[in-house]
Amino acid sequence: EVQLVESGGGLVKPGGSLRLSCAASGFTFSSYSMNWVRQAPGKGLEWVSSISSSSSYIYYADSVKGRFTISRDNAKNSLYLQMNSLRAEDTAVYYCAREYCSSTSCYTGAIDYWGQGTLVTVSS
Amino acid sequence: QSALTQPASVSGSPGQSITISCTGTSSDVGGYNYVSWYQQHPGKAPKLMIYEVSNRPSGVSNRFSGSKSGNTASLTISGLQAEDEADYYCSSYTSSSTWVFGGGTKLTVL
Numbered sequence: 001e002v003q004l005v006e007s008g009g010g011l012v013k014p015g016g017s018l019r020l021s022c023a024a025s026g027f028t029f030s031s032y033s034m035n036w037v038r039q040a041p042g043k044g045l046e047w048v049s050s051i052s053s054s055s056s057y058i059y060y061a062d063s064v065k066g067r068f069t070i071s072r073d074n075a076k077n078s079l080y081l082q083m084n085s086l087r088a089e090d091t092a093v094y095y096c097a098r099e100y101c102s103s104t105s106c107y108t109g110a111i112d113y114w115g116q117g118t119l120v121t122v123s124s
Numbered sequence: 125q126s127a128l129t130q131p132a133s134v135s136g137s138p139g140q141s142i143t144i145s146c147t148g149t150s151s152d153v154g155g156y157n158y159v160s161w162y163q164q165h166p167g168k169a170p171k172l173m174i175y176e177v178s179n180r181p182s183g184v185s186n187r188f189s190g191s192k193s194g195n196t197a198s199l200t201i202s203g204l205q206a207e208d209e210a211d212y213y214c215s216s217y218t219s220s221s222t223w224v225f226g227g228g229t230k231l232t233v234l
Contacts, residue, residue, distance in 0.1 A: 035223075044127070044228040045162070045170065045213050059221050100175060109158045109217045110175035117169065 002026040002113045004096045009118030016086050016122070022079040022096030022115060030054075030074035033099040035111060036081050038092035038120075048094070049081065064090075086122045093117035128153065128214055128226035135232040141202040144229045146214030147195060152224055154195035158217035161190055161199045164228075165210045173212075174199060201231070209233040 008020040020036070036048040049070040050059045058070055069082040079096055100112035129147040136142040146153065146161075153159055159177045162170035172181050174190035177197060187202045197216070201208055214226040 037225075044211075045164075045215075045225040047215065047223040047225060050223070061222060095169060100172060100181065107158075107160075107175045107179075108156075109215055109223050110160045110172055110181075111162075111170070112172045112181060114169035 002098070004098065004113055004115035006094065006096050006115045006118035009094065009120045011121045011123065012086055013124050014087060014122055017082070017084045018086065018120060020081040020083065020094055020096075020118060020120070024077045024079065024096075024098075027098070029072075029077040032101060033057075033106065034072060034079045035097045035099065036070060036079075037095045037097050037111070037114075038090075039095070039117070040089075040092040043092075046092070050099075051079070083120070086120075088122050091120060091122050093119050126224070128216060128224055130212075130214060130226040130229045132227070133230045133232065135234055136201075136204045137234045138204050138206065140204050141200060142204060142231065144199045144201075144212050144214075144231070146197040146199070146216075146226045148197075148216055148224070149195055151219040152195075152216040153192065153197050155219060156217045157192070159190070159192060159197040160215045161188075161197075162213045162215070163208075163210045164213065170213065204233055206233050 003025045005023045035050045051070045067085045071080045095117045096115040097111040098113040100110035161174040164170040177192045178190040
């Protein structure tokens with residue numbers, strides 16, 4: 001069974017830092033691109049960042065570029081999001097999410113498994 | 125990276141069909157066949173319903189279908205059922221090698 005379990009969320013002051021982790025199990029983690037997607041309370045989904053299976057390709061939303069860093073450790077089946085210079089508008093539930101792949105292909109922009117999310121609250 | 129435009133809400137009666145639109149630009153929806161649709165029930169993680177404009181993952185009901193014309197993608201749900209009541213989000217790949225979601229549409233089954 002595919003499982004994605006996020007951790008590391010919490011309350012942080014504006015300008016502070018947090019590091020989110022996502023522990024993956026039930027699939028060959030090193031074969032999949034991974035994403036972070038966030039959802040502010042009562043709001044819609046916002047794509048944050050993506051990383052390819054070998055970390056060769058990394059992309060960020062403009063809203064977090066220069067402040068957030070995505071990384072992965074395939075040996076540990078783990079995905080990370082280092083968040084610096086946090087702002088109130090970064091307050092959200094952060095989801096770790098796996099790119100959808102069939103037995104033959106992977107599908108750009110499609111996400112088939114999501115974690116339960118971890119809440120990040122930026123407030124003084 | 126402006127969000128794709130979706131209607132805030134749509135509604136329909138059981139058994140009816142509804143369509144949710146998702147409007148972008150030639151730099152996202154109109155430029156690529158990488159449009160996905162997600163269903164999200166309250167307090168739950170999103171569920172992939174459609175990928176690459178019109179393809180359904182295994183296990184998704186064939187009552188859900190997707191299409192695209194120009195800069196607008198659409199999700200159609202036929203034979204509405206009570207359990208279809210949820211929020212629906214579209215997403216698209218963009219020319220900046222990023223992804224963008226729509227603002228979401230709340231579907232109410234009357």
